[in-house]
Amino acid sequence: MTTSTTGVVVQGTGGVWEVYTEQGERFSASMRGRLKHEAHGALKLAVGDRVTIARDAQHAETWAITDIHPRTSKLARRMPGGRYGERIVVANLDQVLVVFAAARPDPHPRMLDRFLVIAEANGLSARIVINKADLVSPEVSAALFADQMAAGYPVHHTSIHTGEGLEALRDEVEHRSSALSGPSGVGKSSLMNALFPGLDLRTAAVSDAVNKGRHTTVGAMLHPLPHGGFIADTPGLREVGLWGIEAGQVASCFPEFRPLLSACRFADCIHTVEPGCAVREAVEAGDVSPGRYESYVKLRDELMGRS
Numbered sequence: 001m002t003t004s005t006t007g008v009v010v011q012g013t014g015g016v017w018e019v020y021t022e023q024g025e026r027f028s029a030s031m032r033g034r035l036k037h038e039a040h041g042a043l044k045l046a047v048g049d050r051v052t053i054a055r056d057a058q059h060a061e062t063w064a065i066t067d068i069h070p071r072t073s074k075l076a077r078r079m080p081g082g083r084y085g086e087r088i089v090v091a092n093l094d095q096v097l098v099v100f101a102a103a104r105p106d107p108h109p110r111m112l113d114r115f116l117v118i119a120e121a122n123g124l125s126a127r128i129v130i131n132k133a134d135l136v137s138p139e140v141s142a143a144l145f146a147d148q149m150a151a152g153y154p155v156h157h158t159s160i161h162t163g164e165g166l167e168a169l170r171d172e173v174e175h176r177s178s179a180l181s182g183p184s185g186v187g188k189s190s191l192m193n194a195l196f197p198g199l200d201l202r203t204a205a206v207s208d209a210v211n212k213g214r215h216t217t218v219g220a221m222l223h224p225l226p227h228g229g230f231i232a233d234t235p236g237l238r239e240v241g242l243w244g245i246e247a248g249q250v251a252s253c254f255p256e257f258r259p260l261l262s263a264c265r266f267a268d269c270i271h272t273v274e275p276g277c278a279v280r281e282a283v284e285a286g287d288v289s290p291g292r293y294e295s296y297v298k299l300r301d302e303l304m305g306r307s
């Protein structure tokens with residue numbers, strides 16, 4: 001007799017995948033031969049995939065992955081070593097949490113915009129978290145990232161010391177699959193531990209640390225949350241980088257630009273020098289923030305190989 005169940009791939013090493021079921025059980029499973037063959041094409045298994053697993057009564061120890069369910073999203077990066085193709089870092093994320101600190105280290109709006117563009121380009125919604133809110137006055141904290149808030153991104157102000165904002169953030173994280181991103185030292189692991197005691201993230205691995213190379217062999221890992229949902233312990237958005245984003249796509253990764261793009265005089269407007277550019281007019285009129293526009297120009301230049 002064969003039993004089967006469904007679950008989410010939470011980790012993968014050397015062909016053995018760990019699958020977490022809705023009942024909260026963890027099983028090791030490998031890809032069934034036929035599926036492996038098919039997977040050579042478009043569908044490669046990734047952490048975050050929903051799968052069906054089955055096992056024979058006779059081989060009671062081993063589970064086989066018999067089906068990979070359709071993905072709703074993927075965060076992908078270039079194959080390591082410059083090989084052609086993509087590697088899916090994590091599938092089926094619902095959102096990215098971009099964490100900065102109100103101070104220590106100082107927040108950096110242009111770096112935030114870069115993270116937001118990467119999330120947009122991967123089709124993921126982003127939520128901004130300003131942690132260490134206890135270090136500045138409420139007025140200063142509220143003014144931080146006001147441009148990104150005006151662009152439509154939800155912003156949370158949190159502190160693990162005063163407890164501010166923790167409950168509201170927990171509500172948005174439970175029952176969803178979220179990736180954490182943000183610079184080193186902003187309090188990502190402290191925050192997750194405050195929200196979900198005992199979560200035990202691999203502290204160093206969730207960091208977008210300067211020390212880049214060290215993540216190349218470590219894949220993403222999903223941590224199940226006590227009441228449902230997952231936190232992805234990923235190499236971070238910075239490593240995923242701008243890969244796969246075309247220069248012409250950058251403008252549409254700024255949500256506040258989107259309604260303007262069809263109003264430019266030229267259909268192929270790149271919003272830098274053209275007359276009749278609706279984006280630049282909106283900047284001049286104060287409807288689009290100069291800082292966000294600066295981020296656009298910078299990221300576009302970078303993708304054009306001009307910086």
Ligand SMILES: Nc1nc2c(ncn2[C@@H]2O[C@H](COP(=O)(O)OP(=O)(O)OP(=O)(O)O)[C@@H](O)[C@H]2O)c(=O)[nH]1
Nearest residue numbers: 132159160161184185186187188189190203204207
């Ligand atoms: N004042 C204050 N300090 C905090 C807060 N959250 C975290 N910290 C401190 O900030 C420092 C860095 O916290 P971590 O949780 O290690 O930061 P991280 O983002 O996970 O850092 P990496 O592992 O390098 O990516 C620690 O000394 C924390 O105690 C907060 O809300 N307020």
Ligand SMILES: [Zn+2]
Nearest residue numbers: 264269271277
């Ligand atoms: Zn334009």
